[in-house]
Amino acid sequence: MVIIIGLAYSSLLYTKNPLNKLSFILTILLFVFRFFTVSILVFLLLSPNIKTKRKQIEKPIIIFGQDNSRSILMTGDSIYYTDTLVIGLNSIMSELSQNNEIVSYLFGDIVSEGSYPDYSDNKSNYSDFFKHIRQNYTGLNVGAIILAGDGIVNNGIDPVYSASNISYPVYTIALGDTSQTRDIKIDDIRHNSLVYLDDIFPVEVSLSANLLKGNRTKIKLLENNKVIAQKEVVISNDSYRKSVIFNIEAENTGRRRFSLMLEPIEGETNIENNVRNIFIDVLNSRQKILLLANAPHPDIGALNQSLLTNRNYEVEIEYIRNFSKKVDEFDLVVLHQLPSKTNAAISVLRNIVDNEIPVLYILGNQSQLSVFNRHFEGMDVRSAAGSTVSAQFEFNNSFTYFSFNDELATQLASLPPLVVPLGNYVLSTGAEVFGWQRINGTITDFPLIAFFNIINLKSGVISGEGLWLWRIHDYLLYNNSSAVDAFVSKAVMFLIAAVDKRQFRVITQGEFNSRQDVELVAELYNSALELDNSAEVHLTLTNETNEKFNFAFSPYDDYYTLNLNKLPVGVYGYRASVKLGSKNYSDVGEFIVQQLDNESKNLNADYGMLSRLASEHDGNMYYTDELNELMLAINNTTMTSKIHYEDKFSGLNTIYLVLAILVLLLSVEWFLRKYFGSY
Known part of the structure; x- marks a missing residue:
């Protein structure tokens, strides 16, 4: 059909045109030019596509993850970890990038792209790192994971379990220090969060000490910076564990803050884990x-x-x-x-x-x-x-x-x-x-x-x-x-203990860390004891220097919420008030914002976990002075590039050669006709 249209158009223009005075040879030449021009144009109008195969080479991906938590610097040479080690690791990554694609992540509070850690995060969460890999690299050509950390986990689930579905080698680099340090710390505190006036309620403190045999110290219970009880602790061995119980009388109503403090012992390398705070609500209700x-x-x-x-x-x-x-x-x-x-x-x-x-x-x-x-x-x-x-x-x-x-x-x-x-x-x-x-x-x-x-x-x-x-x-x-x-x-x-029948109350966890948004919840019950959020709830916040800040709660579902965002470290008091009908209600309390100290609670590197993680995935654990051995091991691992062929369809109107031919045919035809007087 394309050829017929081209012949017909060219015939009408040159062989059937009585005005044509050109010579026979020139007419045939122009006929051919117009035939090809029209035929190509008609062919392009049919939108033809050309199928081509495109070759794509997918290099093996090496994922490098580095623990960015504070615990690494708390036991080691900070200059070595922030400078020397980073240079060494980046040098290896540069060498490996010649045949592989390298992606680098830091993990701790969050998982983020990066290869220059500042070791400032307050959490060690390995499972989030492996979750990120599953979500973003499943089905891709991952050749290996290199993971550098101290093995200390204080957030998330067991790293060995969270990596159980990974099918490629995992190599670990051991950071931190496994040596036991002289330390006594508060491990846990058990207490009721709600008690009643004049009750005698227990506070049980679990503590532990390492390499401090023969030392004595005191654990103190304080309220408003005043010692209200203390007990002596005699450390009888180098792996000491003890529970201490304080029986406290609930003398005053409201939210009461107590501090548990262990007196530091000479030679302790870490005293941040010697202090903990608890909050207890005291109600006056029979x-x-x-x-x-x-x-x-x-x-x-x-x-x-x-x-x-x-x-x-x-x-x-x-x-x-x-x-x-x-x-x-x-x-x-x-x-x-x-x-x-x-x-x-x-x-x-x-x-x-x-x-x-x-x-x-x-x-x-x-x-x-x-x-x-x-x-x-x-x-x-x-x-x-x-x-x-x-x-x-x-x-x-x-x-x-x-x-x-x-x-x-x-x-x-x-x-x-x-x-x-x-x-x-x-x-x-x-x-x-x-x-x-x-x-x-x-x-x-x-x-x-x-x-x-x-x-x-x-x-x-x-x-x-x-x-x-x-x-x-x-x-x-x-x-x-x-x-x-x-x-x-x-x-x-x-x-x-958990029964709280106040018609209006502010709910807060009592203790926040400096990297956490302070979020409060308020509940208001009407006379039928149904949740009601139709009234406006106001809150006045007071800091330690007696500065006051006013906020308003926002209704949400059938209760109220208030996000105070991140607050500086310190103790804050609040007073919330609301009027429902003709009745006024209020609730007072306080909370504390502390420097997050998860990383200071345990500073002993867990190389056993790093070794298990590597061995269960056909890899090995390496120390920081064995980085060259690590690179050799990865280079000896069978990692191949994947070749993909992609079918590509492109229209002729996108091929510049075809367009150039059309322009050339029309230009030559126009020139010949102009030159020989056809116009």
């Missing part, structure tokens, strides 16, 4: 506790006596046959042998679940276990009807819901047995056993006392009756009832 029993029993009186040692508990004793109150009026319900064989107490059980009220079950000979199993998700007791057995208390050292010292646990273990249902006990997720059943001297795996935290609803089960004998024998043997009273007090504090 807690209502219901003791609801199937029938009169001496256990009820014993429990009541233990509970009345705390002035913040208001205890009511009721029996199921005459009970007509609403359980949602109480902060804790203790069910003694309920549900029972004579009264299933179904409505009470349902109200407890519906209103999410903490509950403590005490089982016994009158308990109807089939109903108990149906209505309580934490534990099943599969027992033959009426079968019981005597079981003594055996403390579970792995219990973590609250602290209980060894001396009191030993006292409980010496008390008479409780009468428990004989059978199999099956615990659900969220259960922690406080004490096991010891039957005829044999420790079983059946719980005598267990506590549960299922979807933030706390509960507990004492599997037998006979607590009254515990209290009597505790007094006869030790001239007090301290063990039983301590157990009851701690159990009740655990079960109701």
Whole structure:
């Protein structure tokens, strides 16, 4: 068709044109020129494409990641790590880049591109680095990973696990120092975040010391820079571990800040890990506790006596046959042998679940276990009807819901047995056993006392009756009832500790680091105890120099949020206020912004982790003086370039030669016609 159109157009112009006076040879020449010109133009109008193959060579990618955390400089020569080592590593990367594509990353607080670390990050997160690689390099021609770090992990998951799906070699460069240094530090602090006025509450401090055998120091508890308690620590060996418990009286309401401080010991290389701060909210609110029993029993009186040692508990004793109150009026319900064989107490059980009220079950000979199993998700007791057995208390050292010292646990273990249902006990997720059943001297795996935290609803089960004998024998043997009273007090504090029924409150974690945005949340409840964010909430922030700054919360969903961004290190007080209807509400508190010290807590490099990481991925660990060996190992690794062929389609109108030919044909034709007088 293209040729026909070209012939037809050229014929009409030259052979069928009566005005054409040109010679025969010149006419044929011009005919040919016009034929090719028109044919090419018509052909281009059909948008033809030319298919070509394009060869692409993909070099192997070598990913270099370097730990940018502070711990590396805290134990080594800073000039070596910031200058000499960086030059050496970049030299190797330059050599390897001749046959490979090199990409370099720094990781710590975040993962970012770069090859010049400043070792300023306050986290060591290897798993984020491997996650970044998975997200960005899956399916690409990665030849190897080179990872330089000290192996210390204080954020994220186990690096060996997080790298488990990587299919190419990993080479590690060991930085930092593995030698043990003289150091004593606070490892952890356990405490309730919420207590009640006049309570005595424990603060348990876990500490450790290395290479300080024979030294003495003191651990101090401070409030408002004033020492309120202190204990001596005698370090008996070079790998010393100890837990210290301070019992504090909640004297004033509001948020209280306490500092735990270890006095430095001469020769310590790191004292940043000697100080920790905690915040505890003290509420002035009496807690209502219901003791609801199937029938009169001496256990009820014993429990009541233990509970009345705390002035913040208001205890009511009721029996199921005459009970007509609403359980949602109480902060804790203790069910003694309920549900029972004579009264299933179904409505009470349902109200407890519906209103999410903490509950403590005490089982016994009158308990109807089939109903108990149906209505309580934490534990099943599969027992033959009426079968019981005597079981003594055996403390579970792995219990973590609250602290209980060894001396009191030993006292409980010496008390008479409780009468428990004989059978199999099956615990659900969220259960922690406080004490096991010891039957005829044999420790079983059946719980005598267990506590549960299922979807933030706390509960507990004492599997037998006979607590009254515990209290009597505790007094006869030790001239007090301290063990039983301590157990009851701690159990009740655990079960109701998280209940906070203020209509307006500001929620803050209490402690922030200097690299973290300070975010506050406020909750406002209306008279129906429904979350309401229709009113404006204002906050005044005061720093340590008594400067005041005003902010407003923003409604979000059904509560309020306020982002104060990053704040300088220091202690800040706040007062939040809101008016809902005709009522004014306020909440005061404080929080602390500290220099982030994750990196100072542990300075001993973990070369074992780096070696495992490399060996599980066909690589090796190298020291900083073995960089040439590392380069040789990588060069000897079989890494090949990938060749890809890409089909490329291009239109003729994009080929400049075709366009040049068209211009040339038209120009020559125009010149000949002009020259020989055709125009």
